[in-house]
Amino acid sequence: MDELIRVGVLGARGRMGAQVRAAVEAADGLALVAEVDEDDPRSALVDARAQVVVDFTHPDVVMDNLRYCVEQGLHCVVGTSGFDTARLDTLAGWLADRPGVGVLVAPNFALGAVLSMRFAELAARFYPSVEIIELHHPNKADAPSGTAAHTARLVARARAEAGLGRSPDATTHDEDGARGALVSDVRVHSVRLSGLIAHQELLFGGEGETLTIRHDSLDRTSFMPGVLLAVREIVGRPGLTVGLENLLPL
Numbered sequence: 001m002d003e004l005i006r007v008g009v010l011g012a013r014g015r016m017g018a019q020v021r022a023a024v025e026a027a028d029g030l031a032l033v034a035e036v037d038e039d040d041p042r043s044a045l046v047d048a049r050a051q052v053v054v055d056f057t058h059p060d061v062v063m064d065n066l067r068y069c070v071e072q073g074l075h076c077v078v079g080t081s082g083f084d085t086a087r088l089d090t091l092a093g094w095l096a097d098r099p100g101v102g103v104l105v106a107p108n109f110a111l112g113a114v115l116s117m118r119f120a121e122l123a124a125r126f127y128p129s130v131e132i133i134e135l136h137h138p139n140k141a142d143a144p145s146g147t148a149a150h151t152a153r154l155v156a157r158a159r160a161e162a163g164l165g166r167s168p169d170a171t172t173h174d175e176d177g178a179r180g181a182l183v184s185d186v187r188v189h190s191v192r193l194s195g196l197i198a199h200q201e202l203l204f205g206g207e208g209e210t211l212t213i214r215h216d217s218l219d220r221t222s223f224m225p226g227v228l229l230a231v232r233e234i235v236g237r238p239g240l241t242v243g244l245e246n247l248l249p250l
């Protein structure tokens, strides 16, 4: 019989951490061996001989967690938001010193979110106008969402490759940021509303038409197949992987 993969969770008592604990416990081939939240010692991961650590904590603490885990030789699956190019470069530098260790950072683990980002990359080069609306539960700490920031960067790259500049916009007065945040030159609007979980709309506009690509996570269980896939794959995937799409047959 195959050995179980020993999994630890950072942020174990949070909204996502609770889902991950339940999903790992119910999954074939995985064993939940450590549950660490704020104020718990991270050494519990090492003491429990965790092989893979899943981090759903907070953008302010995730880099410190990752430095610790990589130093300890623990593979990581990271859902926490707040990653930009500088952070990813720092992480890649730590991993270069620990060649056997794998870390996957995924802005979004939901299948539909990953597909919608791929569809957006395809559409981006055909439309002069694009804006992103991300909508989340009001307990979310960061805005814009990590998914929206990542999507904006992918769209911007596709637009640049197609020779497209900024979306047309005659605005000269933008009181209190009414036109949203600019991420890689793409406008991103953040809605925080009770009743929501995680949602995103990409609006493309062109000659006499618009195209809307929308994804809705209606329950946090939507993220779990992606998290479990990542846990199983990361043990054989050293180095840094950014995005669940790298593990899917797209």
Ligand SMILES: NC(=O)C1=CN([C@@H]2O[C@H](COP(=O)(O)OP(=O)(O)OC[C@H]3O[C@@H](n4cnc5c(N)ncnc54)[C@H](OP(=O)(O)O)[C@@H]3O)[C@@H](O)[C@H]2O)C=CC1
Binding pocket: 010, 011, 012, 013, 014, 015, 016, 017, 036, 037, 038, 039, 056, 057, 058, 059, 061, 078, 079, 080, 081, 082, 106, 107, 108, 109, 110, 146, 223
């Ligand atoms: N990639 C994806 O698919 C998804 C990503 N996310 C991201 O995951 C992150 C967590 O989201 P969510 O679960 O809703 O947030 P929560 O606030 O519900 O959970 C975060 C948990 O982490 C704990 N925590 C804080 N600091 C530490 C630390 N240093 N070590 C261990 N635990 C710590 C918090 O404790 P305390 O409350 O005491 O501070 C809390 O229990 C966010 O960045 C969010 O954007 C969310 C959903 C999907």
Ligand SMILES: O=C(O)C1=N[C@H](C(=O)O)C[C@H](O)C1
Binding pocket: 081, 107, 108, 136, 140, 141, 144, 145, 146, 147, 148, 197, 198, 199
């Ligand atoms: O905080 C959340 O809930 C989510 N965070 C991630 C993000 O910032 O994109 C992923 C998903 O949108 C849910």
